[in-house]
Amino acid sequence: MTYNLKQYEKEIRDRIGEKRFLHTLRVRDTALELAKIYEVDQEKAEVAGFLHDCAKIRDHDELIKSANEAGLLLTKEMIKAPQIIHSYLGAIYARDLYGIEDEDILNAITYHTTGRANMSDLEKIIFLADYIEPMRNFDGVERARQLAKKDLDAAMYFALNNTLKFLVDHDTYIVPTTVTARNYYKEC
Ligand SMILES: [Fe+2]
Numbered sequence: 001m002t003y004n005l006k007q008y009e010k011e012i013r014d015r016i017g018e019k020r021f022l023h024t025l026r027v028r029d030t031a032l033e034l035a036k037i038y039e040v041d042q043e044k045a046e047v048a049g050f051l052h053d054c055a056k057i058r059d060h061d062e063l064i065k066s067a068n069e070a071g072l073l074l075t076k077e078m079i080k081a082p083q084i085i086h087s088y089l090g091a092i093y094a095r096d097l098y099g100i101e102d103e104d105i106l107n108a109i110t111y112h113t114t115g116r117a118n119m120s121d122l123e124k125i126i127f128l129a130d131y132i133e134p135m136r137n138f139d140g141v142e143r144a145r146q147l148a149k150k151d152l153d154a155a156m157y158f159a160l161n162n163t164l165k166f167l168v169d170h171d172t173y174i175v176p177t178t179v180t181a182r183n184y185y186k187e188c
């Protein structure tokens, strides 16, 4: 299994912009570090990290249009929490445009924003790499970095709690998947 994603770099960069593209490279590198620690397939971690935001189209109308064109059914949750759309659309692009067939990679892309209960190690690694990549700067990020290197489940619990606090503080709609994920990792 060898992926050659270099050929899609320009297309992705043009779609998501330079700033977001550089973020995806940092997430790829952070995911690789975590994959080494937890003995997860390093290539899959790099591919999922590189592609996780491949559909992060900034303009809302453009995003909705692209989702419709790609055949993504917009659920009630997606309408209420549009920040999750790019994750689902990203998995569609990964499969249809970039030839990714591996379910674990596709799930890691799909759930990198909301999380979910019972995630695979690869899914957790991408969620956390997105959360702690070196340019992230928020209260608790150092703690999240420490935990991510020590215990994926504890890091997920910490990150999900922090995310939920942030969403509450900003009076944002919260998708049930994230609440379910948080309760799941509380028990882990
Ligand atoms: Fe994202």
Ligand SMILES: [Fe+2]
Binding pocket: 023, 027, 052, 053, 130
């Ligand atoms: Fe991201």
